[in-house]
Structures are given as C-alpha cells and as structure tokens.
Amino acid sequence: MLKTTECHAQSIMDKADILARFSCDEGALTRGYLTKEHKAAHQQLAIWMEEAGLTTWEDSVGNQWGRKVASNPDAPTVIIGSHSDTVTNAGKYDGNLGILLGIESLKQLSHHEFPFNIDVVAFADEEGLRFDTTLIGSSAVAGQFNAQWFDIKDSEGITMAQAMQDFGLLPSKAGLDCRDPKETLAYLEVHIEQGPVLEAQDLAVGVVTGIAGAKRFKLDVSGVAGHAGTVPLPLRHDALCAVAEMISTIETYAKENDIVATVGKCDVKKGGAVNVIPGDVSFTIDIRSLEQTKLESACEHLLEQLESIAEYRNVDLGCEQIYQADAVKCAQSLQSLWGNAVEVVTQSSPYFLPSGAGHDALAMQHLTNVGMLFVRCEKGISHNPKEAVMTEDVQVALQCMMEMLLQIESNSPQ
Template sequence: MTDYQKRAKNVLTKINELAAISDDPTCVNRTFGTTAFQQGSRLIQTWMQGIGLQTRVDAIGNVRGRFVSPIAGAKTFVIASHMDTVVNAGKFDGPMGVLMGLDLIENLIRSGETLPFTLELIAFSDEEGVRFHTTYLGSKVVAGSFDTSLLDRKDESGTSLGDLIQSMGGVLSQLVNDAVKSDDWLGYFEIHIEQGPVLYERNVPMALVTAIAGQKRVEITFTGMAGHAGTVPMDMRQDALCAAAEFILEVERFGFINTHNLVATVGKLNVVNAASNVIPGEVVCSLDVRSHDVAALEAAYQSIQTVCANICAERSISFHWNLVQETAPVACDPAMNELLAQSITESHYDVIRLVSGAGHDGVPISQVSPIAMLFVRCFKGISHNPLEDVDLSDMAATLRVADTFMNHIIELETSRNGATRRFETFGKLANR
C-alpha cells in the first residue's frame, strides 16, 4: 500500500529546499531570469534527471522532463505548474504543483507499467508576469502562442526580454520550435493551491476546478495640474490624486454591487513627483477586473471606464486608459473533470467544484489541449504572502486523488485501439 504521508513529506522537503533559493535572503523571491531563478531551475532539472526523465531547458527557460512511451505514435500528457514567484512570496504557489507532478511520475515509473502515452513534466518559467508585466510566458511557448513582439519589452532596469533569454542561454529562433505539436497533445493536468478561503472554511482538502476566470488589466494615468499646496484655493485645484481616489472607491463599490459574478481591484498607485506640499499633478493606478462570465467581464470593463471618464470630466482631469492585458474565461474539460470527480469520490472525499479567480498556465494551454486542475486547501486562503502554507495531510490526500486520476487516464487510453488513440471523449479542443 502506498504511504502517501511519506510521499507528501518528500514533496515538502523539496518545496523547502527550493524555497531556500532566493534573491532576497529574508523571503522567497525568484522572479523570472534572476540568479536565484536560474539556480532553482538547475535544481529542478536535477530532480527530474534523478527519477529518469529526459530533461532540457527550452529557450524561454521552462524546465522540461519527458518519460517517453514505447508505443509508436503515443500522444503527450503534460503535468505542469510554474517555478517563478512574486516578490516576497510564499513557497507553495507554483512549485508545489511541479514537485507533486514529479512525485506522481516517479510513482508511475516505479510501477513498471507501460504507459500508453508520453508524460512530460514542465516547470514553467514565468507565470506570474512580475518582471515584464505580462503573464504566461513559459506556457505560451509550449502552447505555440508566444507573441514575439514581447521580446522588445523591457523590465525596470531596461533589460529586454530578448536580451534576458539570450543571457540565460536561450536561442530566440528556437522559441517557435519549443511548442508541443498540436497533434501530440492528449491532455494537461495541474495541481495548485487554491489561493482563496473556500476550502479552508469548508474544511475540505481539495477541489476540482471547473473554469478559470477571464481578466482585464488596465493602467490608468490621471493628469491634472501640480501646484503649491499652500497657495492654490481648494475650488481651483486639478488634483489628480483626488480623482484617482474617487475612482478607486467607485471600483470597490462596483465590485460589491456585482459580487455574484466578478471582482474588481486597484492594487497599484503611483503619485508622480510626490511631495507633502505639492498638489498631485499626475497619478498612475492599476485596475484588475475578473469574471468567469465573458459578457459580465466586458460589461464591467466598459462601465468602469465610463465611471472614470465621468469622474475626470467633473474634476477637469484628463486620463489615459491603457489596456495592458486581457484573457478570456477558460472552461476545464468536462470529460477530464468527470474522471477527476470520480477519483475524488473513490478516495472518499467530498467533490467540491470551484471557479478559479486567479489565472493559471492552463489558460494558454486550453487553446491546444483539454485541461484539468486540482486545487489544494491552503491556510486561510493566503497566497502571494510568506504566510502561505499547506498541511501535510492535505498534500497526502491530493497525491492519493492524483494517483487515482492518472490511473483512470491510463486505463481509458489503454483501452482505446491498442493505446494509440487520444481520448475521444476529451473536449473538441483536442481534435482541432
């Protein structure tokens, strides 16, 4: 009988070892392309090699390990998550999914079973988008949807993405060749912490994800007139910060009114040339709107832009509205979710279905493959924070469910035409 508690301890040991690699000794910090990021990448590759995978680091910096099926024409099933972090991060967001995937594949290899498909474990290089303010760099390369115009984008130090890739040893012309071919995809599976409080409040160790919310990210610049705080009368001011403040409160109000189907957040605020005795003349803020309903997302985006325009008109403030990123809502594959729900039930846990408000690498992958995700309970739903934590017992429970899920996939694929065809019941995306 499998000792899931022991396997979970081994996973946690690796999580802690990886978390000790950081650009900041006071916290977990491995943003894309940094010294710590590359050191962590090498460690993950070593672990992959240790269980017998054929490994490589592709042009964008994804660490990839393959266990190749001996069956001619076998498809590829990808297990993945990301290895980069936000600044001052927790240690589970991303790496836990990579290292649980490592454990799952190691267990399958040890079983000695002939797999009807090739397994590929991927540690994606940049899901968070911290450095270049664009997400899913690694998974877009694997999905074949990477936008080469991004190579000119620069970080705050002035380093372009293209220059960074080359400094890490990547070859820019190879990016297009690092995609899994569209005809080779069988499916995609990711384990990730929930990053929300639902499982914690319901005291349930895991949930299957039904969809990933779409999102729109905007940068808004409010421009008024800077002036002396002591000499310009209150009724003659064009205070950009006051306009931004009113806008921020209106965004919150809009979110509360529409809480059933969206969330709206202003998370960044920059007062340009700020001083205590100067009326703010220019303020830049962010806007993040998310929903699993594409119509609600678009309506919210338009409504909030109108609110911004009205506030600025009333205050004689000009504004620049810049849509910096948008992704459509993504549905997880119904047939894969049926197998995942069956696996949860067979492991004697309640089946909880959740929509992910956070974005994941499954978003670009969903354009070329059926996807499935399993959420794991995290302490009080805290994430992107050093307090991020997962109970060992929940990790063990998740490994049990994931083992069962993978065995069902193997059984199903083996039963189809001598293990040479893809899942016929998996979504239409797999066949286009």
C-alpha cells in the same frame, strides 16, 4: 488504487523547502524570470526529474521538462505542469507544489507503462514579476508567444530579448518548439487553492470547474500641479483627488455587479511633495469574472464612469490595456475524471469549485483540454510567506494525481 505513504508527501514538502532557497532576496522568496535563481531552481528540478527516471530538457523560453516515455514513444502526451517563478516575498507552494507533485507521482509510477507519454513541466514565468507580462512560459508551449514581448524592459532597463541571451537562450527560437494539439491529450495542473473555500468545507482537495477571466489596465491621470497653500479648492485640477474618487467608484461597481476589481498600484509621479497639489498620477486596475460576457461589460461600463469623473474634475485620463486572459472552463471530461480520482482516494464525493486566480491553464487551453485540482491552503493565504499546506493534504493530492493518470489511461482508446 496505488498507495503512497506519508514519507512521499514529506519528501515533497522537503523539496519545497529546498526550492525556496533559490531566491534573490535573503530571508524571503523572490524568483523572477531569466534570473540566476531561475536557472538554479530549474537545475535542481532537473536533478529530481532524472532521479524519478524522466528524460529532461530545457525549452526555447527556459521552461524545464521531464518525460516519462510511453511504451510507444510516438504516442501523444499528457502534460502535468505549474510554474516555478514567484511574486516578491512569496510563499513556498504557489506553483512549485504542482511541479513537485507531478515529479513525485511519476516517480511512484516509474514501473507502470502508460500508452501515452507523460511530461512534467516547470513553467518559467507565470507571475510576470520581472517584465509585468504573465504566462510567458505556458504561452510559448501553447503556440501563443508574442514577439512584442522581446522589447519589454525590466526595472533595470534590460529587454526580455537581452535577458534571454544572457540566460543562454536564443530569442530567434522562442516559441518555435511549441506543442502540436494533435499530439497532446490533456493538460493537468495541481495548485494550492489560494482561497478559503476548501478549508471552510474541511476538504483536502477540490476539482476546479473554471478559471476567471481577467483584464488589466494602466491609467494615467493628468491635472495641474500647484501650491498647496495658494490655489483655492474650486480652482484645482487635483489628479490624486480624481483618482481617489475613481478608486472608490471601482470598489462600489465591483460590489454591485458581482465581479472583483483591484487597484494594485497607485503612484504620484514627478516627485509628489507634502505641499504640492498632485498633477500626475498613475494607477492600475485588475478586473476579473468567471463569465466572459460579464467581464467585457464590466470593463466597458467601469471605464465610462472613470471618464465621467475625469471630465467633471477637469483632469485628463489616459487608459492602456496591459493584459487580457479570457475566462476558461475546465473540460467537463477532465472534471469528471478528477472527480472519480478524488472519490477513489478519499472515499467521499468530490467537491467542485471555480478559481478566481489565474493559472498556466489559461494559456494551455489554447493547446488542449485543461483540468485542475486544488489543494487546501491555510486560511486561503497565498503570495505571502505565511502560505501553508498540510502534509496529509499533500499526500491526498499525490494519490489523486496518480489515480488521475490511471483514470485517463482506462478511459483512453487502446
């Protein structure tokens, strides 16, 4: 096993602090796709990649790459990646930690010749902050870029196509440089857990078995606005009361059917007022399950229940599916190799756990086998400024990443 020291892990922590400065919000971390903060963060990552001895480039959708070239440059490639974009008022480690671990691992392995190329990629959009469309960066790499995304507008009315042009990219080239599955050996991602399981188990890292599938819907409920004092309750078509019952039903259904379902946004439209019966309300649902068949069934049954509520409350319900990602099983071969790596580094049996959150691996599984490692985070808090990891855990994750590459080498046909 190649040993690292605490100073290498501390270097990653320091770099995470630096990346957090590239934000559109003073005093908070918010970094969206195709923004000046995106460009500045990737320019900094390119510098660190070059310092690690990597060849760097930006691809057609704004992902930042660094490559450790194999002894045979025509050999296939192992890709290590995660995302550099954030949610609003984010933590410093979600996504960014995985990128920095990849760069540092290749820096420590700079004198080791591998029989395959190794790429580190900072995906430019996983969170969907600016255009409400997730996994743009990794989808493009995996050959899944959707040209319909060009017409999506941000909150200021700027289309994605225009934003690409303003950033210095050519929309006509987007996704054309996708990777060839025949030339890709595997995709590896290290990510904070975003949950409390590893902390409860008192473990620094855990091997991911799979990623929950997700579907998201935007629903519009239309009733009749009216005067709060003059319309009797039995004669009302109150859109917000209907939505309140729908939200309660969603929570109950999720508890009874072992899924997770979240209403993340709820807006009373057309200028709701204290003395007006709400006539139009929109809300979103995010439904997830580790089992794809259960996810499909839950969505169907739950939407039927919402339709029934709308019918007896005399309101109209419109529903639009705005996102779908199928549940993904991490490759068993990569789970085994990650497990070997964890055992070598920690001298203890590896712990295996699923991911309820989505990751770039959801898109990359269309390209190649995917394997993930989770790193313990304090209280499982993520998407929050309180997001925290321990330097000693980062050191364990770094050694596991390096050992994983050696495991792949020793198990690859020579």
